[in-house]
Amino acid sequence: MKNLSFMRLSLWVYLAIFFAYLLGPLVIMSATAFNSPSFPRMTPWECLTFEWFSALFRDERILNGIWNSILVGAGTVVLSVAMGLAGALMLTQIWPKLRATYYTVIIAPILIPGVVLGISTLVFWDRINRMLGLGADSWLSNGLFLTIIGQSTFIASYCMLVLVARLQRYDIALTEAALDLGATHAQAFRKVLLPFMRPAIASAAVLAFLASFENYNTTTFTFGEYPTLTIELAQKVRYGITPAISALAFIIVVLTVFAALANEASLRRKELVAAARKKATVEELESGRLKLPGFLSSNAAAVALVVVACATVAVVGTASVYSPAQCIADIQEQKRLETQERIRNCAASSRAKPLLRQRLRSERPAGGRRGQPLRQLTCSIPKQKGSPMGPPFALPGPRQNNILPGTSGRSSLAGSSR
Amino acid sequence: MPSFLREFFKRNGTGMGSLMLGLVLFWTIGLIILPQLSMLDFSFRPNLPPPEIGGPKDVYTLENYKYLVYGPEGGSQDYNAVDLKVFFRTLVAAICVTIFNLILCYPIAYYLAQTKGNHIRIFALMLIIPYWINEILRAFALRIIFGETGVLNNMLVGLGVFDTPFDFIRNDIALYAGLGYAYILLMIFPIYNVIESLDRNQIEAARDMGASWAKIHQRVVIPYAKPGISSGCTMVFMLSAGALAAPQILGGPSSLWFTQLIYQQFNDNSDWPQGAAYAVVLLVTCILLVLAVMRLFKVNMGDIGK
Numbered sequence: 001m002k003n004l005s006f007m008r009l010s011l012w013v014y015l016a017i018f019f020a021y022l023l024g025p026l027v028i029m030s031a032t033a034f035n036s037p038s039f040p041r042m043t044p045w046e047c048l049t050f051e052w053f054s055a056l057f058r059d060e061r062i063l064n065g066i067w068n069s070i071l072v073g074a075g076t077v078v079l080s081v082a083m084g085l086a087g088a089l090m091l092t093q094i095w096p097k098l099r100a101t102y103y104t105v106i107i108a109p110i111l112i113p114g115v116v117l118g119i120s121t122l123v124f125w126d127r128i129n130r131m132l133g134l135g136a137d138s139w140l141s142n143g144l145f146l147t148i149i150g151q152s153t154f155i156a157s158y159c160m161l162v163l164v165a166r167l168q169r170y171d172i173a174l175t176e177a178a179l180d181l182g183a184t185h186a187q188a189f190r191k192v193l194l195p196f197m198r199p200a201i202a203s204a205a206v207l208a209f210l211a212s213f214e215n216y217n218t219t220t221f222t223f224g225e226y227p228t229l230t231i232e233l234a235q236k237v238r239y240g241i242t243p244a245i246s247a248l249a250f251i252i253v254v255l256t257v258f259a260a261l262a263n264e265a266s267l268r269r270k271e272l273v274a275a276a277r278k279k280a281t282v283e284e285l286e287s288g289r290l291k292l293p294g295f296l297s298s299n300a301a302a303v304a305l306v307v308v309a310c311a312t313v314a315v316v317g318t319a320s321v322y323s324p325a326q327c328i329a330d331i332q333e334q335k336r337l338e339t340q341e342r343i344r345n346c347a348a349s350s351r352a353k354p355l356l357r358q359r360l361r362s363e364r365p366a367g368g369r370r371g372q373p374l375r376q377l378t379c380s381i382p383k384q385k386g387s388p389m390g391p392p393f394a395l396p397g398p399r400q401n402n403i404l405p406g407t408s409g410r411s412s413l414a415g416s417s418r
Numbered sequence: 419m420p421s422f423l424r425e426f427f428k429r430n431g432t433g434m435g436s437l438m439l440g441l442v443l444f445w446t447i448g449l450i451i452l453p454q455l456s457m458l459d460f461s462f463r464p465n466l467p468p469p470e471i472g473g474p475k476d477v478y479t480l481e482n483y484k485y486l487v488y489g490p491e492g493g494s495q496d497y498n499a500v501d502l503k504v505f506f507r508t509l510v511a512a513i514c515v516t517i518f519n520l521i522l523c524y525p526i527a528y529y530l531a532q533t534k535g536n537h538i539r540i541f542a543l544m545l546i547i548p549y550w551i552n553e554i555l556r557a558f559a560l561r562i563i564f565g566e567t568g569v570l571n572n573m574l575v576g577l578g579v580f581d582t583p584f585d586f587i588r589n590d591i592a593l594y595a596g597l598g599y600a601y602i603l604l605m606i607f608p609i610y611n612v613i614e615s616l617d618r619n620q621i622e623a624a625r626d627m628g629a630s631w632a633k634i635h636q637r638v639v640i641p642y643a644k645p646g647i648s649s650g651c652t653m654v655f656m657l658s659a660g661a662l663a664a665p666q667i668l669g670g671p672s673s674l675w676f677t678q679l680i681y682q683q684f685n686d687n688s689d690w691p692q693g694a695a696y697a698v699v700l701l702v703t704c705i706l707l708v709l710a711v712m713r714l715f716k717v718n719m720g721d722i723g724k
Contacts, residue, residue, distance in 0.1 A: 007631075018526055026548060041565070083444070086438045086445070093429065105446050106450070109450055113656060113660020119697050120454050120456065123460045123690065124452060124453035153449040153450060156449075184431065185431025186434055189434055214554075215553075216662065217661070217662045217677075234554050237557070238666055248555070249558065253547075260550075264539070
């Protein structure tokens with residue numbers, strides 16, 4: 001018995017760790033969108049601000065990226081759902097000997113790394129373009145076209161998997177009956193098969209849009225003149241990050257939670273209605289006086305949805321009247337005082353300076369960062385401990401490189417590999 | 419017209435049949451097979467300026483592949499140590515990420531599949547929500563946590579575990595955590611799908627016979643879940659070996675991922691054939707590795723993706 005309760009405890013600990021790993025980063029990222037320092041961090045908390053949201057909506061490149069993403073997403077949804085449906089239908093009637101090969105071919109794009117797909121799309125269409133003798137600005141080398149084509153290659157496979165699952169439950173006799181009754185093939189498809197497939201097509205379309213919206217690996221080779229949101233974000237994240245990105249992430253998280261809760265609530269509602277119908281007597285059903293359960297009754301997701309909606313309205317309302325100016329001024333004053341304190345400390349310890357300078361020189365990493373004023377380095381040491389503010393964003397020396405990895409180290413490596 | 423084609427058109431009608439056939443052929447041949455072959459062909463060609471393509475200099479060569487192994491001609495080293503090191507490091511790290519994900523995800527997949535109740539739906543929802551959020555933003559979230567002044571460092575320094583902030587990014591811990599984080603769902607779902615169809619009575623029978631908890635998993639659940647485990651592992655391995663966003667954002671300044679080398683060849687060096695050759699090497703090695711492991715554990719290719 002003791003063993004069992006131990007198991008139970010360890011299960012809950014495991015679940016807690018798992019979900020902390022899964023959701024913790026998102027929660028912390030969302031919180032940084034409301035903190036005033038210009039480097040996204042949660043601790044120390046300075047001021048509640050909504051400034052980053054306005055900064056986000058002023059950012060032309062992000063807005064343009066969102067628009068491009070929507071264009072690409074729409075194209076990808078149409079193309080990949082069509083190809084996925086055709087592929088799924090073909091799978092049900094292909095020559096049995098070819099079936100395994102065919103399945104391997106259409107499932108392969110899921111496993112091929114996105115980078116490879118992007119490159120092969122780029123190389124192939126570039127070659128076609130050249131073969132046809134078209135110039136560099138033809139539609140075949142257009143970023144929008146290439147991105148849609150490249151993404152559809154593997155997104156169609158996802159769609160195919162979703163559609164095949166539903167198609168397996170389709171009774172082919174229905175189509176045959178329609179044909180016997182004089183429908184044309186197109187009519188039979190549109191009026192019989194398509195309505196049956198509609199839920200699966202809807203979920204395939206949503207899946208395709210989401211996959212397209214967040215794709216980076218393939219798009220990064222094909223986007224050309226049409227940088228999507230993901231590309232813009234990656235550029236921003238690689239070369240200097242601001243809480244405006246957290247603000248965007250927060251908006252996406254909130255939209256996602258809304259969509260998930262709405263979906264869950266409507267599913268639950270359907271269940272409840274079906275259960276109520278089942279329980280009702282024939283009389284009640286016929287007279288139409290059947291009492292359906294209320295929208296919020298025993299529907300946790302619906303309650304949560306309403307709560308989240310209310311919270312959103314409250315936050316937006318607060319944002320429109322709230323101003324963090326006073327708080328930010330206070331914090332700045334506090335920082336100024338601290339800097340003064342630090343300078344004083346530095347001056348006080350200047351007697352020990354020659355020694356310290358020597359030590360620092362020997363501690364500096366091999367390869368050395370050039371042009372780093374030594375004085376700054378010396379003075380940045382004492383504020384590490386005990387300072388409630390923590391180091392500011394633009395730290396001198398090796399620290400800055402950790403915040404913005406990539407450029408310097410990478411290019412030096414690239415140079416050596418050539 | 420061959421008979422099976424005639425039958426196909428008879429069954430689907432000429433219009434619908436040709437539309438369907440056209441779409442499938444466009445997808446399989448135009449989007450999947452030909453581009454890969456074209457990339458393969460391209461990787462055997464020298465890097466020429468556009469006017470010279472198709473000219474007398476445009477001949478097949480192994481130079482691009484040689485470059486990966488031996489480095490630039492007349493170089494100081496016998497082997498291209500930098501690129502080869504990155505290549506093997508990528509493979510080993512991808513394998514480690516896969517194993518880490520399997521260990522992390524197997525229990526939760528088992529738990530979700532074998533427990534009934536309302537809270538399971540909430541858990542499933544909580545699992546899916548992070549995957550509706552952009553890959554870049556997920557990496558960005560981890561960057562905030564693992565950064566020099568990030569939450570984790572502040573916490574650890576505050577608790578007195580470290581005296582000075584620990585550099586998670588330079589030590590690649592952030593990168594591995596990010597890659598693992600990115601593909602959790604791809605590991606959970608295949609395993610969940612298989613275990614869900616496992617009859618609970620089998621587990622109970624084993625328990626009645628006196629099997630220990632570990633034995634039940636070893637003898638009953640894991641053999642049954644093998645197709646799910648293998649397809650989850652395959653996907654996580656392929657995707658993390660081919661990941662580009664997470665290494666770019668979370669990788670330290672000196673740690674490169676093989677896909678980043680490919681990216682550099684394309685974007686910084688404008689050497690497309692070289693990049694294509696690297697991509698081919700990555701693709702072929704990954705496929706061979708997956709096939710070898712599948713042979714080792716006796717799993718069929720047909721089980722993948724189900």
